[in-house]
Amino acid sequence: MALIDELRDVVAPVLIANGYRLYDIKMQVIKKETYLIVLVEKGNKRLDINEIVEISEPLSVALDEADLIKQAYILDVGSAGAEKTLRLDELSEYLNEYVLVKLKTHQDKLAEVYGQLINVTDKQISIMTKDKTRTKQVDIELGNVAHIRLAIKY
Numbered sequence: 001m002a003l004i005d006e007l008r009d010v011v012a013p014v015l016i017a018n019g020y021r022l023y024d025i026k027m028q029v030i031k032k033e034t035y036l037i038v039l040v041e042k043g044n045k046r047l048d049i050n051e052i053v054e055i056s057e058p059l060s061v062a063l064d065e066a067d068l069i070k071q072a073y074i075l076d077v078g079s080a081g082a083e084k085t086l087r088l089d090e091l092s093e094y095l096n097e098y099v100l101v102k103l104k105t106h107q108d109k110l111a112e113v114y115g116q117l118i119n120v121t122d123k124q125i126s127i128m129t130k131d132k133t134r135t136k137q138v139d140i141e142l143g144n145v146a147h148i149r150l151a152i153k154y
Contacts, residue, residue, distance in 0.1 A: 003027075003068060003069070004026065006066075006068050007025055007027075007063070007066075007069075008022065008025050010062050010063060010066045010068065011025060011038055011059060011062070011063070014058050014059055014062045015040055015055065015059070017058075018054075018058060019042060020040045020042050020051075020055055021040065021041050021042070022038070022039075022040060023039040023040060023041045023084065024037075024038075024039040025039070027069075027073070033073075033074060034069075034071055034072065035073065035074045035075075035076050036063070036069065036073050036075050036076065037076045037078070038059060038075070038076070038077045038078070039078055039079065039080045039081075040052075040055060040077065040078070040079065041079070041080040041084070043093060044093055044094050044097060046079070046082055047079040052078060052079065055077060056077045059075065059077060060075055063075065081150075082152060083100075083149050083150050083151060083152060084149060084150055085147065085148070085149045086099065086148045086149055086150065088142060088145065088148070091117065094117055095117055095118065095119075095120065096116060096117065097117055097150055098114070098115070098116055098117075098151050098153045099115065099117050099148055099149065099150055099151055100148070100149055101125070101140060101147075101148045102145075103144050103145065103146060104143075104144050104145070104146045105144060107138070107140065107144060108138065110138075113127050113129055113138050114129060114151055115127040115128050115130070115138070116128045116129075118137070122142075123141065123142060124139050124142060125139075125140050125142065125148075126138070126139050126140075127140065
């Protein structure tokens with residue numbers, strides 16, 4: 001088993017026990033320092049700094065007990081972010097959220113669509129978007145989704 005998979009097996013249960021979910025985990029070397037970067041989420045709720053601090057301590061304890069990383073490292077726990085990439089198999093958790101969908105091929109002369117995610121099936125998603133002054137629904141086949149992320153509505 002790869003080290004990152006072993007780390008995931010240590011981190012994920014700690015997060016779940018505290019009401020969080022693992023979004024991503026990776027190791028990076030930045031300016032000769034090794035970082036273990038753990039990105040967490042709590043459903044579609046945005047996390048604040050207090051929540052990050054709250055979950056960092058039990059993660060640190062569990063990682064120290066597992067002792068999988070032999071060199072010195074810095075644990076960097078953070079939120080997946082306000083504009084995090086969404087996974088296609090989790091889209092139903094983000095109904096009514098404002099998203100950006102980048103398309104593989106243009107649809108109705110559009111390369112991307114901003115709008116509210118209003119429906120998710122196993123074959124397509126529906127976005128309620130504005131076209132100048134008119135609101136319209138755009139149905140997008142999942143196979144045509146190149147990238148989808150949360151977006152901030154200005």
